[in-house]
Amino acid sequence: METQQIKETIEMISEENLDIRTITMGISLLDCVTGSLQTTADHIYAKIMRKAAKLVPVAEAISDEYGIPIVNKRISVTPVSLLAGADSTLDFRPVAKAMDRAAKDLGVDLIGGYSALVQNGSTDAEVALMKSLPEVLATTERVCASVNIGSTRSGLNMDAVKLMGIVVKQVAARKSQNAMKLVIFCNAVEDNPFMAGAFWGVSEGDVAINTGVSGPGVVQRALAAEPHASFERVCETIKQTAFKVSRMGQFVGKVAAERLKVPFNIVDLSLAPTPAKGDSVAQILETMGLSHVGTPGTTAALALLNDAVKKGGIMAAERVGGLSGAFIPVSEDANMITAAANGQISLEKLEAMTAVCSVGLDMVAVPGDTPDATISGMIADEAAIGMINNKTTAVRVIPVPGKHVGDQVEFGGLFGTAPIMAVNEGDASQFINRGGRIPAPIHSFKN
Template sequence: MINLFEVQETNKMIEESNLDVRTITLGISLLDCCDSDVDRLCEKIYKKITTVAKDLVSTGEAISLEYGIPIVNKRISVTPVALVGASCCKTPEDFVKIGQTLDRAAKSVGVNFLGGFSALVSKGMSESDRLLIEAIPQTLATTERVCSSVNVGSTKTGIDMDAVKLLGEKIVETARATSDIDSGGCAKLVVFCNAPDDNPFMAGAFHGVTEGDAVINVGVSGPGVVKRALMEVRGKDFETLCETIKKTAFKVTRVGQLVASTAAKRLKIPFGIVDLSLAPTPSIGDSVAEILEEIGLERVGAPGTTAALALLNDQVKKGGVMASSYVGGLSGAFIPVSEDQGMIDAVNAGALTLEKLEAMTCVCSVGLDMIAIPGDTKASTISGIIADEMAIGMINQKTTAVRLIPVWGKGVGEVAEFGGLLGYAPIMPVNNFSCEAFVNRGGRIPAPIHSFKN
């Protein structure tokens, strides 16, 4: 039972600490839309999305009003489009047409983003996968709400380096195609290793083939709540610190569980998972970096940063997993640069570098996220950074991702503006020693020895 004290406590977290439900994401399978004709396929896709998701936004708004819980985004994820379009798409332009249909459907139902312009190529690319990847720059340049992701590696299969090389080139093309918005198209593209099927967060969300026809996933957020709780135990030992994080994560996740179960019941769609990640925003006081500094760092990037992040991530998972019937997605702590004012401040102070961020990704929920780099960075260098991050995920049996933004026409010391939840970012320097011969080898990096568990 929820008592009066818990209601008051939750209200306080919302009012004073930026507690919110970051997203209700409706996953929709498009497998039953497959057709040999691309125009008929687009018609089926539009009809299914606008039918299944017609009440998503109004339901989210009603729940937010009724419970007083801010629900920041309502989103849709769909079956990876490389699979859906495999039987009819013969050119990249065919996939662009599907992407534009998805954008039109997203606007029709009023969601903020739609994810799933995706391909799963951890062991190799089919012709359909390759065509979709070729279509990414034009699709992201001609749509507003469509997000794209490509899974290029896994612990079980290794890393497809042909895909890694191709994506380095496509990221550069996307940056050039969206140069009028500080290469913001790249903010809607994520490269994954070990991508989960049930992630509600953009830009990496897609509706996995192991999921049902439709499902409700919710992502919660509460960095400000955790920071405020830690301020009450400043100077205490690690046991007290860990207990405080766990208890706070439990409370935050209970809010997500309430919203998820209510939305699923009202929409008559099964409840999937709660992703209990600490997802920051550019708002003051809503920063993962500030949590790490409250733990005891002068600035994020100082010695001890990776250990503090590992502690935070683990305690969030331990506290949140007991608060929901089903926990999934990414779950833990995000460290995007542009979306976290504390991270931005650390970069500007010289405390946080790209190399330190890479080390931190070994213990966080995702990876190198929303990092602006010089627009003249070579495609092979971007591919090398992707390969490094994929290797971390593959070896450590965890999800890792890369969302780099080479800002066309800008260099180190300048700032890229993305707006909204995406925020702004100082452009960070990149190691410019060449890895071109490595990237051009082609083929696949084999799975690690500990992947053989059958």
């Protein structure tokens, strides 16, 4: 019996907030398509209920038996815009309702996949889905949506970028929290277990289990023990910690998949913060020796962290996928909230940070009167970073109606608090209104 190792594991869980952030079951809905979206919705409800019937009880039993918290139980499905079949009404609301109802009946936290992949161009169904987002996100509780507007191989669909700037504003106008359920991606991945951006890609199998691990507190504590260690040592410490955390994700995912009698797909090696004390990614960067997140040196510290997490985690899991990296959502990270409220971190710095970490401008609250074209400009900038650097980037901004820079908005629970951040007041409308596509970059032509 290795008492030191047992003690370490127990401390990681009880004192450093180590947890399995999510077990996400991916379910293909392609076999639910009929000639009518109403009937398709009925098939979708039935299939989700059938395949995920035991997801929550199994996750709870594993959590109880092994003593590791499993924070979220989720489902991701085939992008809904692909499910119209021959139904020319293109009214996806019944599908959204069916997804929401299944999620509630099963007790899963969120269901992702109300999505469209339009990097090359938009079909009528995809445009209809994008335009339905304000209503769908206002009338469902647990449905999460995403739109992929660009990729390294395809370039950027700037018509969709323009439309999504308008849609984001409309979504938030109904209720600002609804915008937390919508992510706009470049280079979206098909097996991401994290919300709001999870969907189950068409190249995936019928059903499988994916896990997302998290443990910023574990990494932070390990680094805090050696405040003057060299960078090599810092990297080693992060790698060793990430290895252990990822092994936990691999183990739990494997057990869950066996009990649910479905294949185990991937572990997403991520550091995902929550607003809880000691569960902050920004605090890791500060522990490396930065007075606050946002100060010069932040991007380098984040690059080091993100890379070391992957290096440590990759050998721990059979298959790694998803987003795999450090998340930097502003409202969900206590130290990030403080830095934003004190004006120590700007949108521009966050944008730079997204070039070296997992995703993008995430959970950022901006003034409610930010113009549509400015939101589109933010989406285009993030997407350009993803396209040129062969990585996933995303935008989840929340234009909060009636709020201005200096105000604060409370989202509640895991979603935290968001200080309204300043947005550059220039005008991008002529650029955004050009229409068409930005072609794929030269380095995408690899054949």
